[in-house]
Amino acid sequence: MSKESLETYALAHGLKPMGVRAPLFKYLREAWMRRDFAWTFAMLNQEAENSRTRLGAWWGILVPLLQSLIYGLIFGVILGSTRAPNFIPFLVVGVFLFNFISGSLQTGASSITGNAGLLKSISFPRITLPLSAAMRQLLGLLPTLLIMFAVVVIFDRSIKWEIFYLPAIIALMFGFGFGVALVAARLTVEVRDLTKVLPFLTRILFYVSGVFYTPAHLGLNDSIFGFLVSINPVFSFLSLARGALVTGYSVNASDWLNASIWTVVVVVVGIVYFWQAEERYGDD
Amino acid sequence: MATTKRIVEERNPVVVVDGVDVIYRVYTTGKLARRRQTRDGVLQKNSKIRTVHAVKNVSFTIYEGETVGIIGSNGSGKSTLMRAMSGLMRVQDGKVFATSRPTLLSVGAALMPNLSGERNIVLGGMALGSTKAEMLAAVDAVSDFSGLKEFIDLPMRTYSAGMSARLRFAIAAYKDHEILVIDEALAVGDEQFRIRSEARVREMREKAGTVFLVSHSMQSILDTCNRVIWLEMGELRMDGDPKKVTDAYTAYMQSISDPEATELP
Numbered sequence: 001m002s003k004e005s006l007e008t009y010a011l012a013h014g015l016k017p018m019g020v021r022a023p024l025f026k027y028l029r030e031a032w033m034r035r036d037f038a039w040t041f042a043m044l045n046q047e048a049e050n051s052r053t054r055l056g057a058w059w060g061i062l063v064p065l066l067q068s069l070i071y072g073l074i075f076g077v078i079l080g081s082t083r084a085p086n087f088i089p090f091l092v093v094g095v096f097l098f099n100f101i102s103g104s105l106q107t108g109a110s111s112i113t114g115n116a117g118l119l120k121s122i123s124f125p126r127i128t129l130p131l132s133a134a135m136r137q138l139l140g141l142l143p144t145l146l147i148m149f150a151v152v153v154i155f156d157r158s159i160k161w162e163i164f165y166l167p168a169i170i171a172l173m174f175g176f177g178f179g180v181a182l183v184a185a186r187l188t189v190e191v192r193d194l195t196k197v198l199p200f201l202t203r204i205l206f207y208v209s210g211v212f213y214t215p216a217h218l219g220l221n222d223s224i225f226g227f228l229v230s231i232n233p234v235f236s237f238l239s240l241a242r243g244a245l246v247t248g249y250s251v252n253a254s255d256w257l258n259a260s261i262w263t264v265v266v267v268v269v270g271i272v273y274f275w276q277a278e279e280r281y282g283d284d
Numbered sequence: 285m286a287t288t289k290r291i292v293e294e295r296n297p298v299v300v301v302d303g304v305d306v307i308y309r310v311y312t313t314g315k316l317a318r319r320r321q322t323r324d325g326v327l328q329k330n331s332k333i334r335t336v337h338a339v340k341n342v343s344f345t346i347y348e349g350e351t352v353g354i355i356g357s358n359g360s361g362k363s364t365l366m367r368a369m370s371g372l373m374r375v376q377d378g379k380v381f382a383t384s385r386p387t388l389l390s391v392g393a394a395l396m397p398n399l400s401g402e403r404n405i406v407l408g409g410m411a412l413g414s415t416k417a418e419m420l421a422a423v424d425a426v427s428d429f430s431g432l433k434e435f436i437d438l439p440m441r442t443y444s445a446g447m448s449a450r451l452r453f454a455i456a457a458y459k460d461h462e463i464l465v466i467d468e469a470l471a472v473g474d475e476q477f478r479i480r481s482e483a484r485v486r487e488m489r490e491k492a493g494t495v496f497l498v499s500h501s502m503q504s505i506l507d508t509c510n511r512v513i514w515l516e517m518g519e520l521r522m523d524g525d526p527k528k529v530t531d532a533y534t535a536y537m538q539s540i541s542d543p544e545a546t547e548l549p
Contacts, residue, residue, distance in 0.1 A: 006343060010300035010381035018380040019371040037410040044407065048398045048439075118395050121452065122411045123371050123385060283373045 021278045028271070031125035038128040042135035060140050061147050068095045075212040084217045085248045092151045093245055094211040094238050100141050101177060101209075101234050102202045107133035108181025109188045109198055112281050119282025126281045127274055130181035138174050152245050162244040162251050169240045172263050176233060179266030182274040189281060209234035233262035295347040298463060298494045299369065299386065303378035306339040306361070306368050306518075338364040340518040341378070346496075346511075351489045353509035353526060354498040355533050361518040362498045366465045369496075386463035386496070387412060389456035397441035401432055401451055404440050408455040422458055429484075430454035431477060446473055457484050464488060465496040482508050502530045 022030060050056045072091050076083060084090045111129040112119065119126070145166075153159065188194045208229055215226035229235050236259040243251035312334045339361045346352055354362045367373040369380050370388035395404045405426045409419040427436045430450045432443075440448065450473050456464065466485070473481065485495050485508050499505055505512060505526060512529040514522040516536075522529045 006300060006302045006345070007379060007381070009345075010297065010302065013297050015297060015300055015381035015383055018382050018385060019368065019373075019375060034410070034413075036416050037407065040410060040416055041407055044399055044403050045396075048403075051398075115396070117397060118411065120367075120372065121388065121395055122408065123388070124411045124413075279371070279374050283367075 019279060021275070024272070024275055027125060027127070027275055027278070031127045031131070034124055034128045035131075037124070038132040038135055041128070041132040042139055045132070046136050046139045057143075061144055064092075064096050064099050064144055065147065067099075068092045071095060071212050079213060079218075082213070082218050084214050086156060086246050088155045089152045089246045090242060090249070091212055092148055093241050096141070096144050096148050097173070097238055097241050098206060098209060098211045098234065099144075100137050100173060101180065101237070102205065103137040103140065104134050104177030104181050105184050105202060105205075106198060107136055108177075109184035109195065111181060112185045113188050113192070113195070116282060126278055127182070127271070130185045130270075130274065131178060133181045133185075134174060134178040137177055138170075141170070148245070156245075156247050158247055160245065160247065165244040165251055166241065169237065169244060169259075172259055173237050175267050176237070176259070176263040179263065179268075179270035182270030183266070186274050186277050189277065205234065208232055210238060214239075231258060233259050233266075236262070297345050298348050298350075298383050299346040300381040301342055301344050301365075301369060301378070302381065304339055304342050304365070304368060304375050304380060305337070305377035306364050306373060307376045308336040308338055308364075309333050310336060338518050339368065339375075339515075342515070342518075342520045343378075344513060344520065344523055346494060348494065349489060349492050350511050351485065351495045351497065351509045353505035353512040353530075354496060354515065355500070355502075355505060355512060355530065356515035356521070357537070360515045362515050363467050365515065366467055366496060366498060370465055382463060384462045386465050387456055387461045388465045389452050389467065395440065395452070395455075398439055400439055401430075401436040401443070402427065404451060405436075405455055408452075409458065412456070412459070414459065426454045426458050429458070429480070431480075449473055450477055453481055457481065457488070460488055460491050460493055463494045463496075465498075467498040468500070478504065502534065505530060 021027070047057075050059050053059060055062065068088075068091055072088060075091075076087060108130050111133040112126065115129055149159075184194075184198075209232055210229050215221050215223070215229050218226075220226040220229075236255040239249070239255045240251055240259060242249040243255070310333065342361075342365060354366065356362050364373065366388060368375050369382070370386045371380075372388060395408050399407065402423055405423050406416065406419040409422065409426075410416060414422075427433050430436075430453070432447055432451055432454075435443065435447065440451070443451065449468070453466065453473070456466075482504065485497065489495055489508075495508075497505065497509060509526050511524065512522075512526045513520065514529050514533050522532055
C-alpha cells in the first residue's frame with residue numbers, strides 16, 4: 001500500500017493520528033481532568049522530601065526561621081538606621097514568602113528533567129508536573145503561615161484587619177509561581193546549563209526583591225534601582241503581604257495592579273510556551 | 285482466495301504505522317565521540333551531537349484482537365518504535381494512527397524513585413487516567429498481583445530491575461486497555477510471575493484488547509502472540525505468522541553469532 005492510501009485507510013476507519021499535540025484548550029481540559037493527580041503528586045513528594053531527615057517536615061519551618069535569624073543579624077546590623085520599621089516581622093514575612101517564589105522556580109525547573117522515569121513510561125498532559133511543583137510550594141507554605149502569624153503577634157502585638165487580604169495575595173502568588181514553574185520547566189529542557197545558573201538567579205532575585213529592605217527606607221525611591229524593585233512582582237507580593245500583616249505598612253493598589261498584571265502575563269505566556277514543546281518532554 | 289480477501293477487508297484496524305522514521309539526537313562522550321568531533325569549539329553545540337536513525341520507514345497495520353510480538357536484536361529499534369507509537373517520542377517522518385492512545389509499559393528506571401511502591405501504584409494509576417479513589421481501592425489488588433507485598437512500603441529506588449518491572453506491569457495491567465504495549469516487562473520477572481502475566485495478557489486479548497509484546501523470549505512470544513514483527517537495524521525485516529517469523533529470526537541469530545567466540549573454554 002502506498003503512503004497516501006494507508007493514511008486514508010486509517011482515517012476512514014476512524015483512527016486518530018498519534019503524537020500530535022492537542023489544541024491548547026483541549027490540552028488544558030485534559031490537564032484539568034488530571035488535577036487530582038497533580039495534587040496527589042505534590043502531597044506525596046512533599047512528604048517524601050524530608051523523609052530521610054530526622055526532623056522530617058519540621059525542616060519546612062526550621063529552614064526559613066534560620067534564614068530569618070541569619071539575615072536579621074547580618075542585615076539588621078549593616079542597614080542600621082535605614083532598617084525598615086518593625087524589622088523582625090517585616091523580614092520574616094519577606095523571607096517566608098520569597099521562599100515560595102524561589103521554590104516554585106527551583107522545583108518548576110526540575111519538574112520535567114527530574115521526572116524522567118515517569119515521563120518515559122506514561123503519557124499524560126505534562127503541564128500537570130509544573131502545576132504540581134507550584135502546588136507543592138503551596139503545601140509547604142501553609143504550615144509556615146502559622147509561624148509567620150506567631151512572629152507578627154509576638155513582635156507587633158496586633159493583628160490587622162487587612163489579614164483578610166492574605167488568601168487573595170497567596171492565590172495570586174500561587175498563579176505567579178505556576179507561571180514561573182512553567183517557563184523554568186521548558187527552559188531547563190532546552191538548555192540544561194540553566195540548572196547550574198539557577199542558584200545565582202535565585203540569589204540575584206533575592207537581592208532585588210526587597211526581602212530585607214525597601215527602596216523607600218534606603219532613600220533610593222527616585223533611583224533606577226528603586227524603580228526596578230518597584231516593578232518587580234516579587235516585591236509587590238511581599239509588600240502586599242506586609243501590608244496585610246505588619247503594622248506600619250499598607251496594602252497599595254499599585255502593588256495589586258503590578259502583581260496582577262505580572263501574574264496574568266506569566267501564566268498565559270508560561271502555558272503557551274510550555275504547551276508548544278509538549279511532545280518533546282521526556283524524549284531524550 | 286476471494287473469501288480470504290473478504291475476511292481481511294472486514295477486520296477493523298486498531299493501529300496503523302505509516303512509514304515511520306525516528307531519529308535521535310544525542311550528546312556523545314568517549315573515544316568515538318572525540319574522533320568524530322571536528323574542530324568546532326566548545327560553544328559550537330553540534331560538535332558533540334550524534335544522530336541515530338533508530339527506526340527506518342516502518343509500516344504495518346494491526347487489527348482488533350491481535351497480540352503482536354515485536355522481536356529483534358538489541359538496539360534494533362523495538363523500544364523506540366513502541367515509544368513513538370505511544371506518543372512518547374517524536375517521529376521525524378511518517379505517521380501513527382490508532383483508535384486510542386496506546387498505553388506503554390516499559391522496563392527501566394522506577395516511575396517515582398523516592399516514593400514507595402504503594403504510592404507509585406496510586407500515582408501511576410492516576411497518571412494513566414484512573415481516579416484517586418479507584419487507585420486507593422486497587423492498591424491491595426495491584427500489590428498482590430505484583431507479588432511484592434512485603435516490599436510495597438519501600439521506595440521504588442530500592443527495587444531490583446525485576447521487582448520494578450513486576451510493579452509496572454501490575455500497575456498497567458490492573459485496568460483493561462484498548463491497546464497495551466509491554467516492553468520486555470515479562471522477561472525480567474521470574475517464572476511464576478511470567479506465567480501469571482502471560483495469563484493476564486491472554487485475558488486482555490479475549491476482551492478484544494490489542495497487546496504488543498516486546499520480548500527476547502521466543503517462548504513468551506509463541507505462547508501469547510498471533511502475529512510477530514521482526515525489526516533489524518531499525519528496518520522491518522519480517523511480519524506475519526509467529527512460528528515462521530521466530531524461526532527465521534532464530535536462524536538469523538545463529539548465522540551471525542560466531543561459534544568460535546561463543547564457545548566456552
